[in-house]
Amino acid sequence: MSTNWSKWHDAYAKPGSGLGDRLAAVRAQIDRRLDATAPDPVRVISACAGDGRDLLGVLADRSDADRVTALLIEYDAELSARAREVAKALPARIEVRQADAAQSDVYAGAVPADLVLLCGIFGNVSDVDIQATIEAAPQLCAPGAEVVWTRHRNDPDLTPSIRGWFADAGFDEIAFVAPDADQWSVGVHRLAAAPRPLELGRHWFTFIR
Numbered sequence: 001m002s003t004n005w006s007k008w009h010d011a012y013a014k015p016g017s018g019l020g021d022r023l024a025a026v027r028a029q030i031d032r033r034l035d036a037t038a039p040d041p042v043r044v045i046s047a048c049a050g051d052g053r054d055l056l057g058v059l060a061d062r063s064d065a066d067r068v069t070a071l072l073i074e075y076d077a078e079l080s081a082r083a084r085e086v087a088k089a090l091p092a093r094i095e096v097r098q099a100d101a102a103q104s105d106v107y108a109g110a111v112p113a114d115l116v117l118l119c120g121i122f123g124n125v126s127d128v129d130i131q132a133t134i135e136a137a138p139q140l141c142a143p144g145a146e147v148v149w150t151r152h153r154n155d156p157d158l159t160p161s162i163r164g165w166f167a168d169a170g171f172d173e174i175a176f177v178a179p180d181a182d183q184w185s186v187g188v189h190r191l192a193a194a195p196r197p198l199e200l201g202r203h204w205f206t207f208i209r
């Protein structure tokens with residue numbers, strides 16, 4: 001990987017940053033899912049979680065954060081440490097694992113999840129890897145689980161294909177947030193088909209940036 005992902009997170013703090021607006025859209029979807037599942041326990045998986053500010057930011061503002069169990073997987077040591085530091089102040093049971101989120105084995109024991117975050121992945125891997133990751137997503141999901149994902153819409157816009165791949169993998173579309181004024185998008189898909197057992201030993205994607 002050539003990108004300094006820790007530095008990449010600085011853009012969240014830039015006023016008027018599209019990344020900040022995207023974060024708000026992701027958080028709104030997490031909040032909605034937590035409202036919809038209340039008061040039941042909820043399991044969350046975040047792949048390539050960065051510093052975890054999407055999920056952790058939502059949990060910090062909720063009085064029912066203690067019903068959430070989450071696994072955040074992040075490769076970068078500094079970002080993992082930052083996420084761990086924030087998570088330890090929350091009443092949720094949150095594990096931040098510094099590991100390769102592309103390896104299926106890393107999810108053993110954490111699946112099936114009720115909410116899966118695939119944010120900041122689809123703009124950084126090949127189209128083939130996006131499709132493979134979506135095809136594998138039912139292995140992470142409990143019945144009716146939702147996947148929140150992001151992708152830019154720079155030309156050529158891949159989001160129509162991504163939405164089609166989710167449909168092919170047995171998901172219904174719940175939301176697709178794509179503002180005219182910017183290039184980011186946030187999608188939400190709910191698993192309508194039966195979940196699939198986790199296949200160990202698989203490698204789903206490779207970051208190319």
Ligand SMILES: C[S@@+](CC[C@H](N)C(=O)[O-])C[C@H]1O[C@@H](n2cnc3c(N)ncnc32)[C@H](O)[C@@H]1O
Pocket residue numbers: 005006047048049050051052053073074075076079099100101102119120121124207
């Ligand atoms: C674009 S950032 C997104 C971070 C966060 N999900 C967000 O939306 O703010 C991508 C993150 O993926 C991490 N990453 C890249 N390859 C990874 C891998 N194979 N396993 C785990 N994390 C990875 C990077 O370190 C970086 O923090």
